[in-house]
Amino acid sequence: MGEVDTAFIQDPEHRPNLSPIQAEGIPIIDLSPITNHTVSYPSAIESLVKDIGSACKEWGFFQVTNHGVPLSVRQRIEEASRLFFAQSLEEKSKYRRDEISPTGYHDGDHTKNVRDWKEAFDFQAKDPTFLPLTFDEHDDRVTNWTNPSPQYPPHFRDIVQEYISEMEKLSFKLMELIALSLGLEAKRFEEFFIKDTTSYIRLNHYPPCPYHHLALGLGRHTDAGALTVLAQDEVVGGLEVKRKADQEWVRVKPTPNTYIINVGDIIQVWSNEAYESVEHRVIVNSEKERFSIPFFFHPAHYTVVKPLEELTNEKNPPKYRPYKWGKFNIRRRAGNFQKLNVENIQISHYKIA
Numbered sequence: 438m439g440e441v442d443t444a445f446i447q448d449p450e451h452r453p454n455l456s457p458i459q460a461e462g463i464p465i466i467d468l469s470p471i472t473n474h475t476v477s478y479p480s481a482i483e484s485l486v487k488d489i490g491s492a493c494k495e496w497g498f499f500q501v502t503n504h505g506v507p508l509s510v511r512q513r514i515e516e517a518s519r520l521f522f523a524q525s526l527e528e529k530s531k532y533r534r535d536e537i538s539p540t541g542y543h544d545g546d547h548t549k550n551v552r553d554w555k556e557a558f559d560f561q562a563k564d565p566t567f568l569p570l571t572f573d574e575h576d577d578r579v580t581n582w583t584n585p586s587p588q589y590p591p592h593f594r595d596i597v598q599e600y601i602s603e604m605e606k607l608s609f610k611l612m613e614l615i616a617l618s619l620g621l622e623a624k625r626f627e628e629f630f631i632k633d634t635t636s637y638i639r640l641n642h643y644p645p646c647p648y649h650h651l652a653l654g655l656g657r658h659t660d661a662g663a664l665t666v667l668a669q670d671e672v673v674g675g676l677e678v679k680r681k682a683d684q685e686w687v688r689v690k691p692t693p694n695t696y697i698i699n700v701g702d703i704i705q706v707w708s709n710e711a712y713e714s715v716e717h718r719v720i721v722n723s724e725k726e727r728f729s730i731p732f733f734f735h736p737a738h739y740t741v742v743k744p745l746e747e748l749t750n751e752k753n754p755p756k757y758r759p760y761k762w763g764k765f766n767i768r769r770r771a772g773n774f775q776k777l778n779v780e781n782i783q784i785s786h787y788k789i790a
């Protein structure tokens with residue numbers, strides 16, 4: 438990534454704190470009541486739903502154990518990610534994302550107009566994925582995105598696809614628990630994700646950064662989708678979450694074979710802010726590289742997102758105007774591509790004042 442480049446330098450108030458607060462409080466939730474089929478007491482599920490509800494309310498984040506995702510599937514994708522990024526830039530650039538085909542390799546992302554110290558590879562869960570061609574509200578044209586197929590490492594596509602299907606299974610289960618925790622039917626959200634999902638996986642590689650005190654691996658942001666399921670590197674931490682209780686950045690300590698879950702902007706809107714999509718960011722390390730793999734669980738592009746009727750009433754009127762998910766999504770992704778002169782699209786733009 439070359440020499441010191443001012444594009445990476447964060448404003449002083451957004452620079453990392455070099456003696457971070459380690460988060461003890463981010464709840465670790467044991468999913469065995471739903472993954473272990475011998476456990477079928479309603480009371481076990483009931484307390485699980487309660488724990489998920491409190492975590493979503495208090496943190497917007499939680500970690501899961503006994504999640505049912507085979508460790509071997511995770512190890513295979515982690516290995517594939519390492520092998521892919523270890524190649525030369527020339528090789529990786531053969532699979533570079535562009536405005537026409539926005540999946541694949543990229544290393545020039547910006548978050549809030551500051552460049553992120555990382556490289557990444559995006560892979561859609563459905564191939565092809567249908568999305569609006571432009572973010573112009575009046576343009577109904579739809580396009581399809583397909584995934585590139587790197588030659589190396591061997592079986593890359595199969596490995597990634599196998600992992601994605603595990604992530605989808607887990608996400609459907611989590612959405613059921615979240616629905617129950619909001620007092621809704623377990624399958625309330627299912628219809629939005631069954632057909633034409635726009636979910637995708639991102640392989641992230643954060644190389645060591647010589648000016649880690651000035652730059653970030655990924656600038657502060659909320660996730661735009663419904664849910665994110667993140668596999669964080671087991672050794673090199675770096676994810677920081679803005680603690681709702683006091684607005685301090687706290688570091689999420691890596692725990693082997695757990696997934697970090699956070700609710701995204703869509704759940705914030707559906708729940709009419711019962712649950713909030715919390716800001717997070719990634720710190721880089723001066724010596725060690727770090728890898729992570731978020732899975733972004735996203736509905737079909739034509740989904741109109743708005744506060745659910747069951748969760749709003751006269752006393753608690755809708756806090757957001759309806760918006761089309763696909764338009765919002767591609768506008769956000771376009772903003773990450775390059776430096777814009779305007780602020781990137783945020784969910785707050787749809788807030789009813």
Ligand SMILES: O=C(O)CCC(=O)C(=O)O
Pocket residue numbers: 639641655660667669675676717718719728729730731
């Ligand atoms: O790398 C991480 O730990 C977090 C990544 C993330 O927040 C994102 O890609 O949206």
Ligand SMILES: [Fe+2]
Pocket residue numbers: 658659660665717
């Ligand atoms: Fe994120």
